[in-house]
Amino acid sequence: MEIPVTDIKFSDEKLAKVKEIMGRYPEGRSKSALLPVLHIAQKQFGNWLSVPVMDYVASLFQIKPIEVYEVATFYSMYNMKPVGKCFIEFCQTGPCMCSGVEDIMEYTEQKLGIKMGETTRDERFTIKGVECLGACGYAPMAQIGEYYYENLTKEKIDKIIDLFGKDDFNPDHKYDI
Amino acid sequence: MGRKLLLEHANVPEIHTYQVYRAKGGYSAVEKALKMTPDEVMEEVKKSGLRGRGGAGFPTGMKWSFLDRKSEKPRYLVCNADESEPGTFKDRYVMEKIPHLLIEGLICSSFALGSNTTFIYIRGEYKWIVGILEKAIAEAKNAGFLGKNILGSGFNLEIYVNNGAGAYICGEETALLESLEGKRGNPRMKPPFPAISGLYGSPTVVNNVETLAAVVPILNLGGDEYAKIGIGKSTGTKLISACGNIKKPGVYEIDLGLPVYEFLNSDEYCGGIRDGHRLKAVIPGGSSVPILPADLFYKNIKGEERNMSYESLSDGGFVSGSMLGSGGFIAMDETVCIVRNTWTFARFYHHESCGQCSPCREGTGWMEKVLHRLEFGHGHMHDIDLLVDVAKKIEGNTICPLGDAAAWPVAAAIRHFREEFEYHVTHADKVKNSRLAHLDDYKKELVLL
Numbered sequence A: 001m002e003i004p005v006t007d008i009k010f011s012d013e014k015l016a017k018v019k020e021i022m023g024r025y026p027e028g029r030s031k032s033a034l035l036p037v038l039h040i041a042q043k044q045f046g047n048w049l050s051v052p053v054m055d056y057v058a059s060l061f062q063i064k065p066i067e068v069y070e071v072a073t074f075y076s077m078y079n080m081k082p083v084g085k086c087f088i089e090f091c092q093t094g095p096c097m098c099s100g101v102e103d104i105m106e107y108t109e110q111k112l113g114i115k116m117g118e119t120t121r122d123e124r125f126t127i128k129g130v131e132c133l134g135a136c137g138y139a140p141m142a143q144i145g146e147y148y149y150e151n152l153t154k155e156k157i158d159k160i161i162d163l164f165g166k167d168d169f170n171p172d173h174k175y176d177i
Numbered sequence B: 001m002g003r004k005l006l007l008e009h010a011n012v013p014e015i016h017t018y019q020v021y022r023a024k025g026g027y028s029a030v031e032k033a034l035k036m037t038p039d040e041v042m043e044e045v046k047k048s049g050l051r052g053r054g055g056a057g058f059p060t061g062m063k064w065s066f067l068d069r070k071s072e073k074p075r076y077l078v079c080n081a082d083e084s085e086p087g088t089f090k091d092r093y094v095m096e097k098i099p100h101l102l103i104e105g106l107i108c109s110s111f112a113l114g115s116n117t118t119f120i121y122i123r124g125e126y127k128w129i130v131g132i133l134e135k136a137i138a139e140a141k142n143a144g145f146l147g148k149n150i151l152g153s154g155f156n157l158e159i160y161v162n163n164g165a166g167a168y169i170c171g172e173e174t175a176l177l178e179s180l181e182g183k184r185g186n187p188r189m190k191p192p193f194p195a196i197s198g199l200y201g202s203p204t205v206v207n208n209v210e211t212l213a214a215v216v217p218i219l220n221l222g223g224d225e226y227a228k229i230g231i232g233k234s235t236g237t238k239l240i241s242a243c244g245n246i247k248k249p250g251v252y253e254i255d256l257g258l259p260v261y262e263f264l265n266s267d268e269y270c271g272g273i274r275d276g277h278r279l280k281a282v283i284p285g286g287s288s289v290p291i292l293p294a295d296l297f298y299k300n301i302k303g304e305e306r307n308m309s310y311e312s313l314s315d316g317g318f319v320s321g322s323m324l325g326s327g328g329f330i331a332m333d334e335t336v337c338i339v340r341n342t343w344t345f346a347r348f349y350h351h352e353s354c355g356q357c358s359p360c361r362e363g364t365g366w367m368e369k370v371l372h373r374l375e376f377g378h379g380h381m382h383d384i385d386l387l388v389d390v391a392k393k394i395e396g397n398t399i400c401p402l403g404d405a406a407a408w409p410v411a412a413a414i415r416h417f418r419e420e421f422e423y424h425v426t427h428a429d430k431v432k433n434s435r436l437a438h439l440d441d442y443k444k445e446l447v448l449l
């Protein structure tokens, strides 16, 4: 999962996108692009923000690394340590709890043999309980990669673990579960 | 069937495309607005009586009129699409299903306010919706509704989508602006208000997605006609996202003033509580508003039936009322343990506190810990009063309203369901690790309706 520091560099295409986003803001305000660019960096460099990655982002913005660290650590979507390729984030707030997410979470823990917040040994799965994702009417639900998987059942969890544990799993794709 | 102003075409196939949206009469409000003066557009919004749909219900026209127009600096409109209040998922529905409605509302509103660069700040988890919005923006631009000199009016506008990264506090408007400037989402002290000094120190208006979308039917109908819908000072229609133990969870558009009984029980809306169960409690406007037991939900303390409006739901104040809030409607049946539910909310607020003020940072942590203790069978009787005390000490003593939002649900849950908290102390062994409520044991008589 560790990427050699010398390889931490956006492709030309990504760099153009980063510049385009920075250009949306008025003169001298390009720091506004920091959150979107950190998302791009996280995705490109192994789904988490290591210190060298954050330093690289700071160099693009010509700001001090600390300005990136303080932002990255504030927001829950930036992973400060490596996560599995399939990162399942279950909403566990009140409305989802009323709709039985706890049973689904427990079932997933048993099936994968890990607890919430942990990663499987093969680094394929990380599971975590998070707070309201704005899908309360379609509970129980989880975010996996770019998408939401809603109205979860134990059968759907079986399918997810089966499909998303494969080598060709693509977190940017919305699977029909 | 109820009237639909926002969601009328939400289920038309391909309505998310410009072509279909346009064929259904879309962008007529922009055509109308650009033939008016900005002040005339604002006047229609004032006349409509529209109130902010993000939670606070502040009159939109009045908020717009506070914008500093004399300033030399550029003015900004920022659309608040952070939607993170537990129970609320209505803005997402609009953006996913009918994104051009929001874009159209943004164009009309930006014109009225004189914003040439408008931002949509969307919660980071709604990743796929960013793509939907950006596609709609590109289509609108292609059709000449965005960019330079729109429809020959001389008005220029660009709209950009900026994604957050997982922080409920960034829904608070000044935290949102900090975040949009690329910083931590720490709310600012007010004053100055954003209308004077907001984004980059410029005059700024922040409005919710639904508020800005509602500007479209207001211009199409005219403010006076819009104001005829609804009840009293709650004019127009409102989106309610309904969840919990109901038959038909989802997003519904209602005329404000709809009887609560009808909303919860008719097949057109929630369809009633799931079979074989009965209503225990309702949180009518998102996790931050006080919980109401079934009897106080249906009728106020004077025995009058409640309706879905700002005034009726708050009738009784904090003692026996609640709030319409964001329209995040959570209905709970008798299987739901109020202590456990309240604990999850306390955990939520503790997690989401930005940490700037000690009453909020420490108090939310305390409340989470004490509620955890009660729920997991280690609580004492005096813990219940301790919770009330902590809640009181947070309330009103913080920079932003998140502190209040964390305190109110705890205080209200204890006010209305004290026996259930006490039962967790007297029957600690029984409640430990049990997820369900213990109603049958403590035989609290619920008012069944």
Ligand SMILES: Cc1cc2nc3c(=O)[nH]c(=O)nc-3n(C[C@H](O)[C@H](O)[C@H](O)COP(=O)(O)O)c2cc1C
Residues within 6 Å of the ligand: B051, B052, B053, B054, B055, B056, B057, B058, B060, B080, B081, B082, B083, B084, B085, B168, B169, B170, B171, B172, B173, B174, B206, B207, B208, B209, B211, B212, B400, B401, B402, B405
């Ligand atoms: C902690 C907190 C979270 C909030 N979250 C949101 C939100 O997610 N969406 C929203 O529109 N307003 C939210 N608000 C309200 C905003 O501060 C602001 O009042 C609103 O965006 C104004 O728009 P409106 O007048 O159109 O409702 C929140 C307020 C607080 C204190």
Ligand code: SF4
Residues within 6 Å of the ligand: B169, B186, B187, B352, B353, B354, B355, B356, B357, B358, B360, B361, B398, B399, B400, B401, B402, B403
């Ligand atoms: S009340 Fe809480 S969230 Fe709001 S500014 Fe203070 S610490 Fe931050």
Ligand code: FES
Residues within 6 Å of the ligand: A091, A092, A093, A094, A095, A096, A097, A131, A132, A133, A134, A135, A136, A137, A139, A141, B086, B087, B088
């Ligand atoms: S409470 Fe789970 S998505 Fe809102």
